[in-house]
Amino acid sequence: RSSLDKLPGPPSGSFLLGNAIQLSDRRGWDFHTSIARKYGPVIKVHWLFGTLGLYIFDPLAMSQVIKDTAKYDEPSWYIGTNHMMLGPGILSVAGDTHKKQRKMLTPVFSAKHLRTVVPIFYRVTDKLIEAISSRVPTHSEGAGVDVLGWMSRAALELIGQAGIGYSFDPLTEDKPDAYADAVKNFAPVTTASEILLLRQLAPFFERLGPAWLHRWVMEKMPVRNVRRAVQITDALYERSLEIFRTKKAALEAGEDTDAKDIMSILLRANMEASGEDQLPEDQLLGQMSTIIFAAMDTTSNAMSRTLQLLAEHPEVQTKLRREIVDAKLAAGGPLDYDKLHALPYLDAVCRETLRLHAPGPQAVRVALEDAVLPLSHPVRATDGTLLHEVAVPRGTNIFVSVIACNRNEALWGPDAGEWKPERWLAPLPAALESASIPGVYSNLMTFLGGARSCIGFTFSQLEMMVVLSEMIANFTFAPSEKPVVWNLSGISYPTVSTESTKPELWLKVGVVREG
Numbered sequence: 390r391s392s393l394d395k396l397p398g399p400p401s402g403s404f405l406l407g408n409a410i411q412l413s414d415r416r417g418w419d420f421h422t423s424i425a426r427k428y429g430p431v432i433k434v435h436w437l438f439g440t441l442g443l444y445i446f447d448p449l450a451m452s453q454v455i456k457d458t459a460k461y462d463e464p465s466w467y468i469g470t471n472h473m474m475l476g477p478g479i480l481s482v483a484g485d486t487h488k489k490q491r492k493m494l495t496p497v498f499s500a501k502h503l504r505t506v507v508p509i510f511y512r513v514t515d516k517l518i519e520a521i522s523s524r525v526p527t528h529s530e531g532a533g534v535d536v537l538g539w540m541s542r543a544a545l546e547l548i549g550q551a552g553i554g555y556s557f558d559p560l561t562e563d564k565p566d567a568y569a570d571a572v573k574n575f576a577p578v579t580t581a582s583e584i585l586l587l588r589q590l591a592p593f594f595e596r597l598g599p600a601w602l603h604r605w606v607m608e609k610m611p612v613r614n615v616r617r618a619v620q621i622t623d624a625l626y627e628r629s630l631e632i633f634r635t636k637k638a639a640l641e642a643g644e645d646t647d648a649k650d651i652m653s654i655l656l657r658a659n660m661e662a663s664g665e666d667q668l669p670e671d672q673l674l675g676q677m678s679t680i681i682f683a684a685m686d687t688t689s690n691a692m693s694r695t696l697q698l699l700a701e702h703p704e705v706q707t708k709l710r711r712e713i714v715d716a717k718l719a720a721g722g723p724l725d726y727d728k729l730h731a732l733p734y735l736d737a738v739c740r741e742t743l744r745l746h747a748p749g750p751q752a753v754r755v756a757l758e759d760a761v762l763p764l765s766h767p768v769r770a771t772d773g774t775l776l777h778e779v780a781v782p783r784g785t786n787i788f789v790s791v792i793a794c795n796r797n798e799a800l801w802g803p804d805a806g807e808w809k810p811e812r813w814l815a816p817l818p819a820a821l822e823s824a825s826i827p828g829v830y831s832n833l834m835t836f837l838g839g840a841r842s843c844i845g846f847t848f849s850q851l852e853m854m855v856v857l858s859e860m861i862a863n864f865t866f867a868p869s870e871k872p873v874v875w876n877l878s879g880i881s882y883p884t885v886s887t888e889s890t891k892p893e894l895w896l897k898v899g900v901v902r903e904g
């Protein structure tokens with residue numbers, strides 16, 4: 390028996406796997422929507438081997454879970470497998486090591502630093518515009534373009550140049566790159582439902598002999614995505630090591646001393662840090678793939694989704710283009726940091742996309758000890774009693790539902806499920822203002838909150854603004870004949886069908902004609 394027994398929730402999918410497949414399946418959107426509608430903000434879900442988990446979007450409960458890191462943190466299976474694949478970067482460490490890494494990384498994501506990288510953003514974006522222009526005929530209704538492919542290439546180059554001072558792809562030639570492919574496939578492969586289930590076994594697996602044996606077993610495993618995960622890990626590690634060694638050697642030789650990229654600043658800060666604050670070399674190396682993965686897929690998918698929505702809502706697209714073109718005319722050229730942040734409609738379009746379609750649909754935590762979770766509003770137990778708090782047994786997996794909170798009709802109103810940028814131009818609903826959503830951004834859970842909130846959310850906002858404003862000023866977007874299917878994953882990604890595993894999103898792209 391468990392203290393969670395009395396909570397409302399869906400029946401188990403199967404004894405062994407509970408609701409795990411429904412929660413993580415790439416076609417699981419309806420399951421998430423229906424349980425949130427039917428059972429409310431504190432839900433009992435069935436987890437592996439007959440255990441129970443919690444699925445929450447009650448603001449106070451979420452606030453405790455993401456902020457009280459002494460009681461709740463990322464589960465060891467999640468941290469451990471991130472560590473295996475990305476090295477000991479910030480997504481793969483806990484406790485004091487996480488605090489130390491976070492302290493060292495925070496200054497490089499400040500607004501002060503971001504202002505200095507705007508010229509890098511424009512340099513890369515200009516290349517992107519040039520590259521797409523050369524592939525789109527000027528005098529036609531437009532050509533089919535894999536917008537996700539271009540957004541991914543641009544996002545990788547942007548985080549490459551601004552994040553680690555390295556150019557991955559000058560955006561001139563169309564040749565495949567093992568590193569870019571590895572980053573793009575990292576989330577689809579490592580959060581595919583069968584891999585998520587295998588990842589739960591990692592803490593036991595790790596105890597079975599040395600690392601070479603783990604690798605041997607994984608290479609021999611008859612599961613395609615496990616073997617792909619090994620290849621992705623190798624591709625990420627090899628290139629990161631190469632870049633890291635070059636950067637370190639340059640800094641030690643007194644070169645690149647004023648480089649403004651995140652990694653150079655981090656290396657310099659580490660050299661100057663006192664002994665106890667210094668990070669060992671493997672943790673610095675671990676930040677490379679971690680930051681690139683965290684930055685690239687999330688932002689490129691968000692930008693692609695925004696372009697898709699603009700293609701489906703031509704009236705929003707026209708209004709947005711008007712705002713951007715007028716601002717550029719008034720500025721007499723590209724928009725600087727402040728002018729970009731002063732565009733209300735661009736801001737509304739980005740916020741609304743990140744609200745309705747948060748790239749990461751859920752975050753997972755585990756109760757590190759027996760705990761009591763307070764609730765914003767009492768929930769009705771299955772025996773009819775009202776619960777004002779929930780006793781959470783140690784070891785319970787907790788799913789913080791970003792999408793259920795961002796789309797909660799009780800907070801956002803009956804049109805919460807619709808994409809309406811205009812909602813951000815009026816005062817937000819009173820229910821939302823009083824709900825105290827614990828997210829770092831705009832009453833949304835998209836970038837989460839607390840000690841592990843997204844450290845790069847201002848970077849990604851700036852990137853979205855620069856890239857989207859230039860894309861909209863230069864091109865028109867309309868739906869293409871290729872379908873777009875968004876797959877639920879650690880980071881949702883688009884394919885052309887429910888069977889395809891290749892991330893891609895095609896739109897009809899035309900050149901904006903003068904006037």
Ligand code: HEM
Pocket residue numbers: 479480491548552679680683684685687688691747748749752753834835836837840841842843844845846848849
């Ligand atoms: C639309 C774009 C983005 C979204 C939606 C997003 C979302 C998130 C979320 C939800 C988390 C918390 C994950 C968890 O704890 O379970 C996170 C963490 C993180 N994000 Fe982002 N992110 C975005 C862009 C970026 C960018 C551009 C960077 C870097 C330049 C970045 C770097 C990170 C890092 C390093 C963490 C780990 C923080 C920690 O554990 O302390 N993200 N992000």
